[in-house]
Structures are given as structure tokens and as C-alpha cells.
Amino acid sequence: MLTFSIASRESGSRARAGRIETRHGAFETPAFMPVGTKAAVKTLQPAQLRDAGTQILLCNAYHLALRPGEALVAKMGGLHRFMGWSGPILTDSGGYQVFSLAKLRKVTDDGVEFQSHLDGATVSLTPERALEIQRTLDADIVMPLDEPAPFPSTAAQAEAAVKRTAAWLDRSVKSRQEEALFGIVQGGTFPDLRRRSADDVNRHDLPGVAIGGLSLGEPAAQTIEMAAVVCEATPEMKPRYAMGIGTPADIVHCVLAGVDLFDCILPTRLGRNGWAFTSEGMLKIRNAVFKEDERPIDPACACAACRGFSRSYLRHCFSVDEILGLSMLSLHNVTYYQNLMKRIRVAIGSGTLAKLAKTEAERCPPLNSR
């Protein structure tokens, strides 16, 4: 259902470049998944994502189960056909969304009961139900229901979440059919709990390991540290996925720590807010300094936004609320991220990955410091 092969390694680190084969084709690792929460990467067409270098997408089972419902997606031929993306798709179970979006949660050993963030209807999510949704959607890689501990958490809170995550994973493994199910490692910012949670996952010999509960507000250094702890504690031949991470520098540092797969809303959300990632650093397109700037967003970029428009024009689009500005900055940022992944894959084995991390950290400082 999923095969992972490693083609090259970066010495002095855990970084590796390789390839994952799924039922809907292969993708190169390290890989970045743009986020298509509701079966659409905001403002962008699948063809634009492909042109940007995207090889795999992420969608969210929680959102899709609420609207339009997984049964409808199945009736329309499955998620790939529904959204017009023929390549691999990973779905998140929605655990994180239930804990961050939904109101009036009742968490028991059985599962989570909550009110839909849409209409207040009572919905329950169990490990079995989360898998059923993702099976019905026909995702290529699926995630079990887990319980992320908030940041900050006490050790006791984080431990309780680790225990419940382990118990739910056991049930997920029992109920799965043919799905390529990853285990999720929790444990907050506690290295011992991270190792214990990794052991809980390792017991099952699943096709991959996800690192959850990060990028919740902890300092970037701690994010990287926890990712490294988990990578160290999991078998080398398992692909590792750092959920919800991160800035370009976070990604390179996590690759150095041994991570293979990433997703993050940053390129699209920041794009819609008028921020662009460039080879010269972050750029806020609304700034007055760009009013008469004839250059493209990033002179080093060949995306349709950079080929087609000046900073001056895109600033104008944001000033007058033209949606074209949102889609063009989103497209550019996804292109920046996918080019970053290419640069990472090329760097692995050449001894230049640490330098690349430094470059990216200079271009885009940790976002919570701004």
C-alpha cells in the first residue's frame, strides 16, 4: 500500500532524500503538501499546484465529513476525482481540528463528542469512525484519531494525551482495512514522553510515523528538538511526517533531524494576507515601498505570478481588493515552498543542507518573533 525508498543521505545529519509510492503515484521526499482542507487549496486550481511542483496534497477528513460528507465524495468517484487532483492525497483525521475548532468537547476513552463548528449539531468521532471517513474518501495516506496536548501543557496533561493517543491507535490498527495508516507521536515538549509515544507507534509496524502536537506556539528550537527526538526513536526505514510544520527554516531543520514529509497553511494563508516568501526575504506586498516597484515578487522565481505581474500591480490588487492578488501570492508562495523542497532534495548528499537552513532562517525569521 505504500513503499518508501531512500536514494541519498546527508552525512553528519539524519537527512535523507527518497521516494514514496502510493496507489495514486509516487512523490519525492522530502515533500511538502499544500493544505486543501475542504478539498481545495484556497484560490488555486490543481493544474496550478502541479505547475508549482506539488506532488502530494493534504485534505482534512473532519471538514469533509461535515461538508459535503464523505459519502457524497465517494459517490462522485472519491476525493481525487472530486477535487480534480490525480496524484497522492494524505488526509488528516481531524483530531487536531476537533480539539482546536469544535465547541463543547466531551473527550472519553471511546472518542470525542463535540458540536459542529458549522451548525452546532452534535457529532462524535471515534478512532473507527475517523478511519471509516478516510477510507470512504479514498485517501492514499490516512491518520488515526489522536489527542494533541495543548501548548503549554503540564507533564501530566501531556502524558494523559500520549496514553489516549496510544489506546486510540490500537483501535485504529484493529479497524483498518487496506489503508496506509501512519501512527502519530504525541508527548508535547517532553522528550521522555515523545520517546514513549514513539514506542507506542513502533509496536505496530505501520508504513509511517507522524509527529503531532507541534507548531502550537512553542519556540522553533523546541519544535526542531522534539522532531529530532522522535526521528531518533523511530526506525530509519519509516517515512516521518511533521504535521503542520512550518516556516522554510523549520522545514530544513526538521529535514536535518530526519523528517520526510510536511504540510503547512503558511504559504497560502500568508499569501492571502499579502506576504510573499522570496529569495530576498519576506515581502509584505501592501507596503508603500512597492508602489512603484516594477520588479516581480521574486526576480529568482518563474511562477506565473512572477512572470506576469509587478509588485506594483499586485500591491494595487491588494489595495482595491481584487481576488487575483490573493491567488497570485498564494501561487507564488506554494512555488517558493516546492522550489525549497527541490533545493533540499538536491542538497541532500552534497553536504550543503546545513547552509541551506541558515539561508532560509535569514530570509524568513521565526514567525512568532514578528
Place this chain on the structure above:
Amino acid sequence: MLTFSIASRESGSRARAGRIETRHGAFETPAFMPVGTKAAVKTLQPAQLRDAGTQILLCNAYHLALRPGEALVAKMGGLHRFMGWSGPILTDSGGYQVFSLAKLRKVTDDGVEFQSHLDGATVSLTPERALEIQRTLDADIVMPLDEPAPFPSTAAQAEAAVKRTAAWLDRSVKSRQEEALFGIVQGGTFPDLRRRSADDVNRHDLPGVAIGGLSLGEPAAQTIEMAAVVCEATPEMKPRYAMGIGTPADIVHCVLAGVDLFDCILPTRLGRNGWAFTSEGMLKIRNAVFKEDERPIDPACACAACRGFSRSYLRHCFSVDEILGLSMLSLHNVTYYQNLMKRIRVAIGSGTLAKLAKTEAERCPPLNSR
């Protein structure tokens, strides 16, 4: 500065197919201009407009003078380069917008003084200033400042607007340099006033004649009647432009009456509101009936929206507020309009244009009756 040639005619009507050459290339007539009010056709890239069959765009001098200012556009290399559209562009003077959008208008023989609809600043527009803005923008076809009478108007109101429009055209002609300036015919729904206004325009031997002050709420039959009166009253070798018109059926009827050029916000505005023009009639994508409809918006259409997505998926995009839905329906509708213009151009000379008008009227009934 502008040449118009007629290649074929439809007997039993005034319809003609031809070609207009501008400084930025030629376009075939009858032609439809998507509306890029603020130098962007809402949600769409120039490449998408071109793929849809668009050969000429309309922008609005009033909006662009307010933001970003015509001087900035000129500094960025002119409107074509600024917005990334290399083909012909027609600009409207903004007369209509001043009379419909702005507050506290003071109309004198000199011009219009009003408060900007953006920040309340006092702005004045004179025939000379309107031309200066459009010259600075570097538009291929420019419009004089005119005074459209509202609908309904008394004959006295409409006559006053005709007089002022004529006086302003005289000043526009005096102040123009190399611009391809059209004259605008007003006169409300009064055939005599229309003829008188056409005479006012004919006196100047301008490169084209625009028919203004229509589609303001009058019944479609009256729109067509007034267009016909103006076409009859103007020289055959002048291209005729029906401003702000209309539905597909309105367009075919106006072509039969002798009109060569059109602009309308309908395809993009209705698209953003979830309406699609199709070979099977109008379709409201939010309707529950499309929930499980695997077919494209229009099985007869080859646009990227129809090639890529089902009605079910696009309905979902509208349900969950994904911007992709807005851009895909806009793209489809512009494609429908441009395919309609192709069908019109092919029909002219074949004796089938009247039948085409009937087909379009059946597909899309007059919009004010809905």
C-alpha cells in the same frame, strides 16, 4: 489610430462581421469585452481571459484615476504592461460611474464635481480631464465624458443630458491628441433624442460610435429598439459599441441591429454569484439538484472549469466559500460569452443569426424578469 473593416454581412439585418485594428493589435467583431474595472477582470488572470477567447478588455478610467492613479500606471509602462494584457484595451471615461456611484455630484456645464466613493475627497471630472486620464493610461480606444440620463427620465431630462453630452463631446474633440475617441449617443428611450444625439456625434467623424445610457432598467425590447435607432442613424463604416450590454440574447439582437462591440459585467458578476451560462440554459450552482451531479457545468464547453470539475464539486466550493468556485464560474461564463461571439461571427453571412438569437433567448430569459 483605428481601422475598421467589414468582412461579411447578414442579409435582412444590419449585422456585420469584421475586424478592428488598434495600436495593440487587432480584434474580430462583433466583439465582447470582459470588464476589468480596476485593471483586473475579477478573479481571472490575463492568460485565462486569452484562453477563453478574449481579444479586447475594458477598464475604467474613473476607478483607475482614484486608485492607483493614472500617473502611477504610466510610470509602470502603461495600462497594458501594468495589468499584463498585451492586446487592445478600451477605457470608459467614468461618466457613468460618476453618475451612479459618487455622492454629492455638482453637475455644471464645465464638468462634474463629486465626492470620491472611496474616501469622500472632492474630485472633479471635465471632458478634458477624462481624456487626459485615458491618454495617460495609454488606452487603445477612449470614451468622452458624457451624461447618461437615468431610467426612467422625462423627455426634458433626457434632452438636457443629450445637450450636455454634445457640448462635452465638442470639448473632448478639441482637447484630444492622438487618441481613438468614440462619440457617445445618449437620448434615453426617446427615438428622436437618440437620432439627434447621433447627429451630434456624426458631425465629428470620429473612429467609432458608442451607444450609452442603456441597460439601466428599461425592458430588453426597448434596449434593442434604441440600439437599432442609433445604428440606423450612424454611418455604416463606423464601428458601433453598445455600452454595458448585455445578456447573450441582448447581444445577438444588438448585432442584428448593427452593433459591433459590447461590454458587460454579467458573466463575471453572475459567475461570482454562482450562476452559469450553459448550452442547456442558466444554471444556479448552489441548487440542491447539483449536489450529486458529476457532469461539468456545460458538457458542450471545453474551458478549464468544465474540463476540471463537476457541478457537484463546484457546488461544494460555493457551499464552503472556496474562492476557486468564484474564479471557475467566472472563467466558464467569460468562455461562454466569447464562444457566443465566435458563433455570432460565424453565423453572420450564413442566414442563421436570427435563429441564434432565438436559441440564446431560450437559454437565458431577460434577467430583469427573474
